[in-house]
Amino acid sequence: MTTELVAEAIKKAGIAWVSADGGPAQGLWVLPLGGALIVLSGPGEQAAPGLAGAATAQVRLRGDTGGLILALDMAVERITPGGEVWSEVAPQLAAKRLNASGTVEEQVARWARTDCAVVRLTPADTEPVAAPHLPDDAGAAPVRETPARVEVRRPFRLHRVRKRR
Template sequence: MDDVLLGVALVEEATKKSGLVWVRGDGPARALWHAWLDGAAHVVGDGPGEQPLPGLADGAVAEVTVRSKDKGGRLVAWTASVTELAPRSEEWLAAVAELKGKRLNAPDGEAMTDRWARECRVLRLTPRDTLTDLPDGSLAAPPLPSPATTRQPVPAALPRLLFKRGRKKRG
């Protein structure tokens, strides 16, 4: 019994402190930002401008791997029951209140929660009674396809504009 309580405490504390968890449902693992509330991790996504949640369906089981916020290494892995929260339900409102504070760079500010209700899914990942063994090896894999982009080539005129600013006019 003490091992079970220790496992529950480890999952909760590690997941609360980590800003990012790796979640694998029916498909490859994805890094997801989350909020911990009432004994479960909550994620929002599958809408325009939000994180994708492929393979995570209501009633499914997912494997969650928690990383260290400081070093980025794996701390603990656990199995979760996935529950989709009904928009604007009491549970949904509580989860969204926590998630809203963790969402960085939202394009619509306070209107974000209305957009989440219309266009996104909020999922509750509840730990089951099993901790899983951490895998051996790095688990490195090529990046998954994403609409996000990285740096584009520097426009040809930019260096001239930047160097022109540094010169002082003599007169």
């Protein structure tokens, strides 16, 4: 496989399925930047459990039609606030963040203050998986238990409701 496919898939990515530390894959908003994917997570932002502390992550990228075109391992690098890379990446990330409250400077300051993780994912040296070697299954996992799911009672009806034919 060529690195052109990897570069093109990263460049067009807006969302990626990321799995860190062998956990379940999560659909995360990503920002393609310089051949890497930038991911923001933390308080008030998207949840990416285990990603900030991981060394590698498994990433699945979709194509123009929405289907899986590439699965690869990526190296994880956390970008620390106040550094040179932070001052370059964080404002670009804030500018692309949809539905954010406040200015770009306020968002960047809030991320640094609340210990949000800005992570750069770069392709690892391992061979990516692309067509025709992609898995045949959908990759769907069973629904995880959550306290948000509760049994719902049927609505109360005073009179009989006739079925339409």
